Amino acid sequence: MKEFEFQSATTVDEAVSLLAAKGDQARVLTGGTDLIVQLREGLRSADLVVDVKKIPELMTMSFSPEQGLRLGAAVPCHRIYGDKDVAVAYPGLADAARIIGGWQIQSRASVGGNLCNSSPAADSIPPLVVHDAVCHLAGPGGRRTVKASEFCTAPGKNVLQRGELLVSLEFPPPAEHASSAYMRFIPRNEMDIAVVGAASWVQLTAAGDTIEKASIALAAVAPTPLAATEASSFLAGKPATSETFAKAGELASQVARPISDKRGTSEYRKHLAGVLTQRTLAIAVERARG
Amino acid sequence: MAQAESHPRKYKVIGTRPVRHDGADKxxxxxxxxxxxxxxxxxxxKILRSPHAHAVIKSIDTSAAAKLPGVVAVTTSADFxxxxDKIADLGEGAVNLAHLGANVLAHGKALYKGHAVAAVAATSPHVAQEALSLIKVEYEPLPAVTWVLDAMKDDAPLLHDDVYTKSMGKKADKPSNIAAHIHFEKGDVEDAFAGSDLVVEREFKTASVHQGYIEPxxxxxxxxxxxxLTIWTSTQGSFTARQQTAELLQVPISQVTVVPCEIGGGFGGKIAVYLEPVAAMLSRKCGRPVKMVMSRDEVFEATGPTPGSSMRVKIGATKDGKLTAGEAWLAYDAGAFPGGVIGxxxxxxxxxxxxxxxxxDGYDVLDNKPKTQAYRAPGATQAAFACESVIDELAEKLGIDxxxxxxxxxxxxxxxxxxGPVYPRVGFIETLEAAKASDHWKSPLEGKNRxxxxxxxxxFNIGLKSSAAANVNPDGTxxxxxxxxxxxxxxxSVAMxxxxTLGITAEAVHPKVVDTDSVGYTDVTGGSRVTFATGLAAYxxxxxxxxxxxxxxxxxxxxxxxxxxxxxGEFKTKDKRMTFAELAGKLSQTGGPVVGRATVNPEGPTNGFGTHIVDVEVDPDTAKVTVLRYTAIQDAGKAIHPSYVxxxxxxxxxxxxxxALNEEYVFDGEGRMANASYLDYRMPTALDVPHIDTIIVEVPNPAHPYGVRGVGETPIVPPPAAMAVAVYxxxxVRMQELPMSPPKLWAAMQK
Structure with missing residues (x-):
């Protein structure tokens, strides 16, 4: 590994000025579970690594049923599924947090870091998309917000500008009769990157038999995490049955445009996008019914 | 345990399960x-490795690296x-030293991605790593070939211009990637097929897989x-490491001591030298001890996987279930240098x-992959996948269990x-009988998609040379x-x-694996030979x-x-007796210490057979295979330490x-390995396999005083075939390709 300078920022402003000074040779460290590996393997280089875990705002997780969730960008995964209220309010997010690496990784890795690493296969991004999360960014020019669904621009690339830092993610309050689920397909039962991932969010009518609103997002089927908007809009007003889920699966499969690589073929991934859409819809509906 | 002998011998230590001698340390x-x-x-x-799967190395300029502060030595193959044309007998057969040397550091051509090109020693691994980036290598990339059948084509990129196909003792007239052709035949094959009621012929392919030892x-x-020269290393054979290193450096063997360290897995992959000669050369240049550790991607890209293969197997049988004839055509890749495991x-x-x-008919085929090495029963698993799949299909078509x-x-x-060889007493039938009588086979498998x-x-269970010595201590140990x-x-298992033999407890023997100066010559740990041959030496x-x-x-x-x-454990005459420990305490009064020693080279290899049963469930939507239950049955001859067996x-x-399921080398369009990490080279984790039930069958090996047969390798042979039958x-779907990974199985299920 090449030598780099290490700084530990304690305020957002300090982090921003450190990052702005070095530009693309500065890297933000939260859990480091991607960054350190990439630096070691020469996939990324850095002259400066800025640890942001000492910035209180980035380590805060606050939730209320009225206000929703504010998730600091450096909060490690275990705190998400370890908080019963958060796990119940955003089950798709908790599903993802539970399967990102093993316990050691989950005690370090953050959803904010997962988002900023911007892998098309990231487990936590589809849940952010279906939960309508908003990213709060701070930069040399001040603060701004970006929808999570618009954050990633290409594999490993995102909307962050020089000196910009992801501070937190904001989730709307949980809706009534609504729930979500995330699943990924991996050939083994652990230690794998998603071949395909899918998150589904549904809101049912009070009777629980009809879908009012839905949102589906996919991982590892395009250069960025992908919102399956056709499938989502199709579901509105449809009965919550396996036939409906199958049709939504077909629609989701159609928007997938995966590549063939060491993790799977394009045809297989398209097929899996449909399978996982169906399966996550079924779970989300089951959960929404309570 | 099944017992074949009607009057089994009574043992006091053999067959028990003492705490392993190296347990506390580990x-x-x-x-x-x-x-x-x-x-x-x-x-x-650290080693600089070729980014190309096949390239001429036009020049190497190490001057900038040598000048980096902290760098103490730089080497390339030019220093060796x-x-x-030097051939050395390394115990397990003749080895072309030019090829061995060129694998350690490339000579003129890089033959696979990851092929070592130059090396640097520095005061820290990070400085050494940085120095590598300062070495300028001019490559002329060549077309690469990584699939065995492609490599056999007449117009395939040629790896070596000095390798000619050896076939039946004859050398071909032009260079070829086919390094050798092997042919075995018995009986009149055409006649026998003609007299068959049913003939099944199928083609199979398998991917390159790595041993995956945890220790790089x-x-x-x-x-x-x-x-x-002293070398501390992780090796399956300290004497072969010594000899290979001495030959490559052309120094007398007595000038080299190899100290074997504790080893974190080998499975056949830690017999050839990689780092030893390079560390030695760097040390010679800088006068300091040089330590070299591979990273995981180096292990995958530059040490020896087992061959990918293309196979065709044809078997005939009569309608009452007697085999009539078999024909096999096997092409295994050897990787970058001849001498794979086709034999x-x-x-x-x-x-x-x-x-x-x-x-x-077998073919040893060169292609742009790392030189293949032994992997647990090298060459047998691929062949069994093909043969056993056809055997199962024949049984099904004939309506026979x-x-x-x-x-x-x-x-x-x-x-x-x-x-050629004729079997002595072997225990294959006994493993089949044990399978038939097992709870697993007798329990019906219920449920969909299962x-x-x-x-x-x-x-095999090879013999080869083993030496051992033992000192009797005054306390009776x-x-x-x-x-x-x-x-x-x-x-x-050797100490037991x-x-x-001595009539003392397992704990009273203190075994130690020592360096090449401290014990007689001993061949590699391989071929399932140690408990058999070194055990014989201990006897x-x-x-x-x-x-x-x-x-x-x-x-x-x-x-x-x-x-x-x-x-x-007692010494006695008609009227006197003394325990082993009592006599041990009196040795100084009777002339001094007692040292026992032996060196053996047993003839007549013996054989190990196993039969495996597996239940799987396949997700019909994703084609993911879950192993539900697994039973392995094997003839161990005599299980010295049953827990180890x-x-x-x-x-x-x-x-x-x-x-069977997920392991494979994936190559990109330029012949470079694309998945050189445990993340994407998918070995099973603890969550992916059930408890493996075992049934040890004991049909004593007549060629060993305690009946030992080697057990280490046979158990990897049946699984892929058993898994393919279970998936069927x-x-x-009868899968004729390994691995049966979800994308491949799913595609097959769509047809």
């Missing part, structure tokens, strides 16, 4: 592995002796001012059955293998020195044989000690040594399951 983290070694003044070496290769070398593949393909007539079908045709004492498979497998590095628990050591101890007792008792008997059976089964019963 569970407390105190065992010294190669990476734990730290010497005064030690520096760190010219080894053109690591070596430290110190070339001392007196010219003596044993050809010997093993039909080794489980009595074939009246059979023919095997697969165990009954095997029983009708099972190899037994007197069966002549297609390559299937059960069964397959058998065979592997015995220190055992051996040269077999311990990759599978052999310290304990000495304990049994001979025990007899040597007992003979000397009887003489000492005779001195004490003032009688003739012939009157002293040793029975069950079970461990070998379980470990082999798990590796075979990985080979779950899905209706």
């Amino acid at each position: 569970v407390t983290g105190r065992a010294i592995y190669g990476a734990d070694l730290r010497l005064n003044g030690m520096v760190h070496g 002796p010219d080894l053109q 290769h690591v070596s430290t070398a110190l070339w001392n001012q007196d010219g003596h 044993p593949g050809c010997m093993c393909v039909f080794s489980c059955y009595e074939f009246p007539a059979a023919r095997v 697969p165990i009954e079908f095997r029983l009708k045709n099972a190899a037994k004492e007197g069966t002549r293998r297609v390559d 299937g059960r498979g069964i397959a058998s497998g065979y592997w 015995v220190s055992l020195l051996e040269g077999s590095t311990d990759i599978g628990g052999t310290r304990t 044989q000495l304990a049994e 001979e050591v025990g007899r040597d000690i007992l003979r000397q101890m009887c003489e000492r007792a005779a001195i004490l008792w003032e009688c003739d040594a012939a009157e002293v008997e040793s029975v069950d 079970e461990g070998q059976m379980q470990g082999g089964a798990v590796q075979g399951i990985g080979w 019963h779950a899905t209706g």
Whole structure:
């Protein structure tokens, strides 16, 4: 590994000025579970690594049923599924947090870091998309917000500008009769990157038999995490049955445009996008019914 | 345990399960592995590797790297002796030293991605790494080939212009990627096929897979001012590491000492040298100890996987289920240099059955992959996948139970293998009977998308040379020195044989694997030979000690040594007796210490057979295979330490399951490995396999005093075939390609 300078920022402003000074040779460290590996393997280089875990705002997780969730960008995964209220309010997010690496990784890795690493296969991004999360960014020019669904621009690339830092993610309050689920397909039962991932969010009518609103997002089927908007809009007003889920699966499969690589073929991934859409819809509906 | 003998011998130590001698060190983290070694003044070496799968190396400029502060030595193949046309006998057969040397550091051409090109030693691994980036190599990339059938084509990129196909003792007239053609034949094959009621012929392919030992290769070398070279390394054979290194450096063998460190897995992949000669050369240049540790991607890209293969197997049978003829065509890749594992593949393909007539053709094929090396029963697993799949299909088409079908045709004492040898007493039939009687086979498999498979497998148990010595301590214990590095628990299984011979407890023997200066020559730990051959050496050591101890007792008792008997740890005459420990305490009064020693080179290899049963469930939507239940059955001859035997059976089964399901080298369009990490080279984790049940069958090996047959390798042979049969019963698809990964199985299920 090449030598780099290490700084530990304690305020957002300090982090921003450190990052702005070095530009693309500065890297933000939260859990480091991607960054350190990439630096070691020469996939990324850095002259400066800025640890942001000492910035209180980035380590805060606050939730209320009225206000929703504010998730600091450096909060490690275990705190998400370890908080019963958060796990119940955003089950798709908790599903993802539970399967990102093993316990050691989950005690370090953050959803904010997962988002900023911007892998098309990231487990936590589809849940952010279906939960309508908003990213709060701070930069040399001040603060701004970006929808999570618009954050990633290409594999490993995102909307962050020089000196910009992801501070937190904001989730709307949980809706009534609504729930979500995330699943990924991996050939083994652990230690794998998603071949395909899918998150589904549904809101049912009070009777629980009809879908009012839905949102589906996919991982590892395009250069960025992908919102399956056709499938989502199709579901509105449809009965919550396996036939409906199958049709939504077909629609989701159609928007997938995966590549063939060491993790799977394009045809297989398209097929899996449909399978996982169906399966996550079924779970989300089951959960929404309570 | 099934017992074949009607009057089994009674043992006191053999067959028990004492705590392993190396257990405390390992569970407390105190065992010294190669990476734990730290010497005064030690520096760190790193290797620059080719980014191309096939390229001419036009020039290497190391001047900038040498100038980097902290760099103490730089080397390339130019520093090594010219080894053109030198052949060395390394115990397991002749090796072309030019090829061995060119694998260690490329000569003129890079033949696979990851091929070592230059090396640097520096005061820290990070400086060494940085120095590598300052080495300028000018490459002229060439077309690469990574699939064995492509490499065999006339217009394939040629790896070596000095390799000519060797076939039946003849050399071809032009260079070829086909390094060798092997042919075995017995009986009139055409006639036998013509007389068959049913013939099944299928084609198979398998991907390259790696042994996947958890410990990366690591070596430290110190070339001392007196010219003596000491190498601390992780190896399956300290003597072969010594010889290879001495040959490559062209120094006398006595100038090299190899100290084997604790080894974190080998499975055949830690026999050839990689780092040892390079660390030695760097040390010679800088005068300091040089430590080199591979990273995981280097292990995948630059050490030896087992071959990818293309195979065709044709078998005929009569309608009442007797095999008539077999024909196999096997092409295995050798990787970048000749000498893959096609030989044993050809010997093993039909080794489980009595074939009246059979023919095997095998090809050793060069391609742009790392040089293949042994991997647990090298060459047999691929061949068994092909043969056993056809056997199962024949049984199904004939309407005969697969165990009954095997029983009708099972190899037994007197069966002549297609390559010539005639079996002594073997235990294949007994494994089949044990399978038939097992709870697993007798329990019906219920549920949708589920299937059960069964397959058998065979592997040798080679002899080769082993030495051992033991000192009797005054407290009645015995220190055992051996040269077999311990990759599978052999310290304990060898010590137990000495304990049994001496009539003392397993705990009273203290085994130690020592360096090449401290014990007689010992061949590699491989070929399932150590518990058999080094165990035989320990038995001979025990007899040597007992003979000397009887003489000492005779001195004490003032009688003739012939009157002293040793029975069950006691020495006695008609009216006197003394325990082993009592006599050990009196040795100084009878002439001094007793040292036993032995060196053996047993003839007549024996054989191990196994039969595995597996239940799987296949997700009909994703084609993901879940292993529900697994039973491995094997003839161990005599299980010295049954827990270790079970461990070998379980470990082999798990590796075979990985080979069957997800493990494979994936190459990109330019022939470069795309998945050189444990993330994407998918070995099974603890969550991916069930408990592996084991049934040890004991048909004693007539060629060993305790009946031992080697057990380490056979258990990897049946799993892929058994898994494929189980998948067939779950899905209706007969997979003829490994791995049966979800994308491939799903695609097959769509047809």
